[in-house]
Amino acid sequence: MNITEKLLAKAGGKSSVAPGDIVFANVDKVMIHDVSGPGVIKVFDKLKKEGTISVEKLWDPSKVWVAEDHFVPSAEKISAENIMKLTKFTKQYGIEKHFKYGMGQYGICHTLSHEEALVLPGEIYVGGDSHTNTTGALGAFACGLGHTDVAYVLLNGKIWFKVPETLYFKLNGKLPENVMAKDFILKIIGDIGNDGAAYAAMQFGGSGVSDMSVESRLTLCNMTTEAGAKNGIVEPDQKLFDYLAARGATNYSPVYGDSDAQYQKVYEYEASELEPLVAKPFSPENIAVVRDVSGIELDKSYIGSCTGAKYEDLEAAAKILKGRKVKIRTEILPAAISIYKRAMENGLLKIFLDAGATVGPPTCGACCGAHMGVLAKDEICISTTNRNFPGRMGHVESQTYLSSPLVAAASAVTGKITDPRDL
């Protein structure tokens, strides 16, 4: 069995499973946020009204955590009321891990999952958000669910899964300078398409992935969602254990694939052949080499989100912006307070501000087009986020190019789409 199969077999109490099998899996961790949380609360209210099932207690509040990310800081009263609802919910059900805006550590839910080591190798983790796949980089089975399914897990601690087929993406060799994990995952999505991994696991391995930081692996797993994948995953290794130990987590049981693990398909990539890419409007599969589209005039550069505002993403942007000035509106939103703080302590924020960029608080904000820097009609943005559907970041006639933080920063400096190697 490969790692995804082994994780699901273990969680379902089976000695072995194969793709297509149904497992009724015990869940280890659950996440809700300020969009899915109020949705889940609604499901609870409905169940309560029907009176057929008790919603007085959660299966295990210690395994649940709550993020405030999509609509904080509240721009209007409905968002503010949703935060109140979440707060009431966590109090009522005794959920202690509620990362509140304005109270120490908080940030984008997927970022918290790794910054706070909330999910550990060997675990089954579900969340009320499609990019829950991100956390598979920690050697866990991680996937997103709808509100009703999340409500079910909160009450029962279990959910069924169909064991997915696994597509294995092998990266040979070290990524060249100025090429990031984001470029690799964009390349893959361009090759297999928006639904190229529909209900499949996307596993990443090979020397290039072993060589990558944990944060880079998180970028890979994050955008498996854009290929329709059930989950993204990387096998645990010492680098991951060190990463987690630095965050106080040492007690867990990692799961590995067997040496004779089977995959539906293996894709091999040579790292040396990869180069900076963008996804053009209006789809993540619409891939172009940066040098083929360089010169496209931009209105804005956005460095934010669970995909592109982890610490190393900010470091990459700072490397470019140091001693330079931005030519277009540039907004940098670290993905969690812990990252924000490290960026401050290590001088990154000063580099950004000196370059003329604005640094904002952690939020999903403009990535999902909610608030905090959305796009006007006809505006063109380069962004380190994960989706560029029509209207995703604002007006339905705005345009978003998805890129790595290096490309977004280099483009901020010139005001045009720019390969960092050409600066």
Place this chain on the structure above:
Amino acid sequence: MEKFSKVSSTAIPLDRANVDTDQIVPKQFLKLVQRTGFGKFLFYDWRFDQDGKQKPDFVLNDPTYSDSHILLAGENFGSGSSREHAAWALKDYGLDVIIAPSFADIFYNNCFKNGILPISLPGNLVDDLMQTKSAIEVDLESQTIRYDSRTIPFAIDEGRKKTLLEGLDDIAVTLQYEDRITSYEKSHAL
């Protein structure tokens, strides 16, 4: 949930692939959580212009389809965000059946939780359906789609079929076994 049996109506041909949940319900409506009333936000940016006026060239605004309960679409319908609001909006608008060559996984699951029947059919059959102006009958019990003089069978998981026919969601299905669960728990007490 209401019991699902037969649906008979014209079908709205939304001839687009990769229709994502950002298009089904744009983000500005996500902060609302009532399950009803989302129909007015369905495909909002496609249906309405900046002044909130209907765009006449968008298929949902074609009066031919004002009483339709069936939506036809291209492949990978419902990709993107996991927002269950997408299913709420389709249902609230009055759509009970969505027929497409393929669906995104989370969206597909969310449909069954909200009384919507998603049907996967080969692309050429969906194309044929898009050409017809006459009523289409979708019968879940016999797993067939009838229109003009044609009958097309479709596949669906038995368990899912049962939940729709009986108007149950997953939680209600589990509750049917509550007696057995309780007795199991009693006999396996720690």
